[in-house]
């Protein structure tokens with residue numbers, strides 16, 4: 130699930146249930162209900178999950194009296210709606226499995242926005258000599274695989290030695306990306322007549338006999 134800024138703002142805001150004055154809980158729309166005629170029209174909603182809520186407490190009796198079955202109502206609010214409405218629940222656990230972790234959602238949103246911006250910047254990164262979006266995508270294990278491959282393919286042309294450390298120090302979860310990136314680093318070092326000291330891993334000239342960083346002989 131990816132929530133845009135408006136939806137994120139909606140679930141991060143405090144919404145108070147008018148039946149019990151308690152803060153409502155953000156929930157993800159259950160997929161089972163999509164297309165069942167309820168017309169959620171939103172991937173998220175707020176719900177009052179307070180078991181002491183007046184609406185919830187009195188509705189058990191009403192359902193039994195009017196329809197003869199075990200159910201109650203909770204107060205729910207959809208994004209953009211001025212007023213909430215009651216939604217039927219069969220047990221006190223209903224919707225508790227759909228609760229959204231707002232902070233987690235914010236982080237997810239932030240990561241996705243950074244990825245999208247970096248993908249956009251790939252088009253101009255060679256002209257602008259901009260390594261930043263390339264490295265961001267290569268190191269972001271959650272980024273789209275094809276975009277990461279494309280970023281790896283741009284490393285040689287960028288020929289920027291700043292890429293060496295972040296790539297060498299990253300623990301790649303995706304083996305293929307790790308290989309592509311590290312092989313590009315090998316080529317970039319070679320193209321610049323450089324190598325990594327086998328003892329301290331600092332970058333030195335290919336021809337160096339003694340490492341200027343750790344003073345050890347090659």
Ligand SMILES: [Zn+2]
Nearest residue numbers: 146149177182
């Ligand atoms: Zn309530």
Ligand SMILES: [Zn+2]
Nearest residue numbers: 326329340343
């Ligand atoms: Zn060294």
